[in-house]
Amino acid sequence: MKANSQETTASVWVEAIRKDRKATAGAIIIGIFLLIAIAGPFFVGDPHEPVGIPLQPPSRSHLLGTTGQGQDVLAQVVVGTRMSLAIGFCVGIIVVMVGALIGITAGFFGGWVDSVLSLLINVFLVIPGLPLAIVIAAYLPSGPLTLGLVLVITGWAWNARVLRAQTLSVRRRDFVAAAVVTGESTLRIVSREILPTMTSLIVAQIIGSTVYAIGAQVGLEFLGLGDVATVTWGTNLYWAQNDSALLMGAWWTFVPTGLCIALVGFGLTMLNSGFDEITNPHLRLERVWRAFLGGLGRLPEPSTPVVRIAE
C-alpha cells in the first residue's frame, strides 16, 4: 500500500516535469551528466597517464587535446565528472538535512531555542563563506571528506533560515494544533504533519544546494585546497592555471571543464525553476492565462485606465 502511494507521488513528479519545458530541459541535461559520471570512466583512458606531447591542441587522437603534463583532456573531464557530481549531490543533500534539523527545531519550539538558533543561523549567513571555507580547509588534510565538511559548514545556514520561516507558518495552522492536542509526539508531528507540507521546498533546496556545492567545490579546488592528485573538475582548472595554460594559448585545457560545470549548474537551475512553476500556483496561473490569451492571438495588456488625464 505504502509503496504504491510513493509510486504515484513519483509518477506525479515525472508527469509534472514532462509537462514543463524548463524542467524537461534541465532533467535531460542532468540525466546526460549522470550517465557520463557513471559509465563515462569505462570508455576513456587513464586520466593521470601522460599520453602525448604537453599542450597539444585538439586532434583526432586526443579529441580535446592534452594538458600541460601531456594528459588527455577528454579523459580528465569525463573522469572528473564522477567525483565532482558525487561530492556535489552528497553535500547538497547533507546541507539541506543539517539546515532542516536546525531550521525546523528553531521554528517548531520557538522561544529561547529559536532565539539562540536564529542568532547562530544569522551569524553563519553574514560571515563570508568562501574565506571561511578556505581557512578551515587549509588546516585539514586535503581530500573529498575535508571538502564536504567545509562545504556543509559554510552552506547550511541559508536552508535553515528558509525552513525555519516555513515551519513558523505551518506551526500556526489548525491541523498542527489538532495534532498537538491529540497528544502526538513531537517527532511524529514534525515528520508526519509538518515535513510533508515542505516536500517541494526541500526538493528545491537540495537542487539549489547542489548547485552551490559544485560551484564552491570547484572554487576551493581551483585554489589548490582539494587533493590535487585526484581528478575532478576543480583540480583540472587548478592545473590549467598552474601550468600557465592560459598564457600559452591552450584554451582547450579549461574551456571543456568550465562548460561542463556551467551546463550542470544551468540544468539544475532550470529543473528548479521548473519545479517552482509546478509547485507555485501563482506562477502557474499566470502561465495558463498567458497561454490562453496567446491561443486567442492576443498578448496580455496593461489594465485599462478609467480616466486618462491629457498629457
Next chain:
Amino acid sequence: MRYILRRLGFYLVAAWAAVTLNFFLPRLMPGDPATALFARFRGQLSPEAMEALRETFGLTEAPLVKQYLTYLGHILRGDMGISVAYFPSEVSGVIATGLLWTILIAGTAVVVSFAIGTTLGIIAASRRGSWLDNVMPSVLIFVGSFPYFWLAMVVLFIMGFTLRWFPLGHAYSDNLTPSLSLEFISSVLTHAFLPVATVVVATLGGWLLSMRNNMVSVLGSDYVNLAKAKGLKPARVIMRYAARNALLPSVTGFGMALGYILGGSLLTEIVFSYPGQGYLLVQAVRNQDYPLMQGIFLMITLAVLGANLIIDVVYLWLDPRTREIGR
C-alpha cells in the same frame, strides 16, 4: 534608532563569533598545524621570528582562557600578528597593501552589477513578453552558472591574450610608480576593467531575476492597479509606486550577496594576478602562512559586516515601516 542599535549589536556578536572561530580553529584541528609550521620553518627563520610566531599563535604555556583574552586584546588593538611569508612584516600591514585593490574591484563590481541588473529587471517586468523578459533571464542564468573565475579565464584569454585589448594581469603597468598622474590612473582603470566586468556579467542575472520577480508580484497588487486606474503615467507608476517597493527584497539580498560576491572576486583576482586580498590569501595558503590567512579572513568578515550595517541604514531610509517599528 533602536533598530540600528539592535543591528549593531548583532554585527558585534557576529564579529566576536568570527574572532573566536579564528582563535579556536587552529587549536581544534588535528595534528596541530602550528607545530607543523614550526617544524617546517625551523632553520629558515631566526629564533626571534620563531618566538614572534609562537606568540602570534598564543602557543605560550598560559591556560587557554588567558590565551584567548590575550588574543582578543591583540585583535582589538588591530594587532593580528606577524606574517610568516613576509617576515618581519605585520599581518595588518600586508593586508593593507591588498585591501585597496580588492575594495576597488569588488566594490565597483557589486555596485555596477546591482545598478544595471536592477534597472534591467524593472524594464523586463514592465515590458512583459518582450525579448528582454523572455530571453535575457535564461541567458543570464546560463552565464551565471559558470564559476566567476572560469569566466575570467575565458575573458582574459580572448580579450587579453588573443586580441591584446587589455593587459594580462596586475593592477597597473610595471614601469609606472603609483602617483596621481593621468597616466597612472588610466593604467589602473584599464587593468581593473576586465576583473570588474567579469564579476558584473556573472552576477547581473541574479539581480535582474529577483527584481523582475518582485516587480511582477508588486505590479499585480491593488495599489498599483489603483495608480494605473487613476491614469498616472506608466513611468511614474513603475518607478515611484512599484519599483520602490519591489526594491526592498533586493536590498536585503544585497547584504547577503556581498560575502558571496567578495568570495567570487577573490578567485577572479587569482586569474588576473591582481594584487588584492584574494591573491594574498592564496599566497598565504600555499606558504602555510596561517597568521596572514586568518588576518585576511577576519578583515574580509569585518568589511562585510560593516557593509551590511550600511545596508541596514539604507533599508531604514527606503522602508518607512521599519522606522515605525523602531520607534
